[in-house]
Amino acid sequence: MNKKETRYLLGAALLILTLVACGGSDSSSTVDTDTTSASDTDNTQSDTQLGLDPDNFLTDALAQDISTTSCTLSDGTETQCYEIVINGVPSNNEIGPFCPTHIDDDETQGGVWFDGSGELYQLDGEFIVYTKTLYGDDWQLYDETTGEVYVTDTQVACEAAARPDVDPEYQNHCVQCDIEYYNGGVQQTFLIPVTPVALSNPEQVSADIGVALNGVVIAGPAPVSDILAANTIAAFDDCGGHINPVEGYHYHAALGCSDVITSVDGHANLIGYALDGYGIYAMLNSTGEEDYDLDECRGHSDDTRGYHYHAASAAENMFIGCYSGAQGSIEVAQ
Incomplete structure (x- = not known):
């Protein structure tokens, strides 16, 4: 395993131990x-x-x-x-962020991703580049000229990519939706x-x-499995949640x-x-x-x-x- 793979294969147990609760201490009892x-x-x-x-x-x-x-x-x-x-x-923390917008973005500008393989990945810009190594040569989630990540940044794009039969236009995208599309919750x-x-x-x-x-x-x-079949990453935030058009944030x-x-x-x-x-x-x-x-x-x-x-x-x-x-x-x- 090379150094780049080691960097992104974050053990789930380690991350669980190091992540802190997103809510402030005033919300705890x-x-x-x-x-x-x-x-x-x-x-x-x-x-x-x-x-x-x-x-x-x-x-x-x-x-x-x-x-x-x-x-x-x-x-x-x-x-x-x-x-x-x-x-x-959530009543005790903000939602997001989900997808990084550029391959130079660090881990604070994105959330996390897990694919059922037993690994938890930090969703930064370098991971977007790494998806080609991880999932195959047909993965291209960013513009190689500008370094900009392909993100579903409108409601139309979000809903076209979030459905089971992903619109081909939004394959090879990092998928995210905004809670404001759905009345704030x-x-x-x-x-x-x-x-x-x-x-x-x-x-x-x-x-x-x-x-x-x-x-x-x-x-x-x-x-x-369905998400990966469309060459998409349905990003989760650091709380393990994301938004879909049916039930909002979960x-x-x-x-x-x-x-x-x-x-x-x-x-x-x-x-x-x-x-x-x-x-x-x-x-x-x-x-x-x-x-x-x-x-x-x-x-x-x-x-x-x-x-x-x-x-x-x-x-x-x-x-x-x-x-x-x-x-x-x-x-x-x-």
Whole structure:
């Protein structure tokens, strides 16, 4: 491996440890928790199904106060759900940047990219040049004369490149959209069970997995194979999010920006909640270690939190592996 390849093959674990939360300290809160030893933890669901705590959400993340309503879960269970309406933009940090505009741009002028290969790349100008080495000679994301990167910098270009059948005019582009194209954010409503209902068998994750505490959709794996097939990079910002025309800004990776609840017992920080009501926590605890007793859904139980999930690394292009509980629903405001 040459020096240029080494420069860009950033290990996911290293980046997770070095990235800081995007939000300011004023947005953080602390939850008092009891210390849980390794012997108290296993990968079976606790008899006590600890669910969503509405007080954990940042106030500015919500379009209205969280309320309860009757709902029917994915397994047919009729129960009570929290109704959570989000504004569709992170309440604790700015969105972007996504694509660099010139091959001389440094890492502060772009976001990140992950393609499911197990690597996380810093999206600077030199990476744009490196895509030809990484993906093949038919990749040309910049003008060789001027060094300017081909970026979708209008709504028309964004939507032509963001669709499954990318307009040929916008192939070999770094794709980004502006949240202002979509009224500054897409409001969405989540129905999440007040008390989680455990399933006998896990279920496959949906396109949207849950909601972060700062008011952002937690999405499933990004369709990177389709994106790469069109010789495009659908850039993510340093928070692991990007914008599409259907649901606006959403996360495909956990990079620290929604870690607004700090666990005082050293456990990984709370990120948000899945549609089944179980908490989603960061991958690493306060000492930079990952729990290795997780089940296929990336969940386990402890006496303090009951059953809960831990997000995967950004390089794995996923948050959780499956749902352990019956899910509520999500709707985009019309």
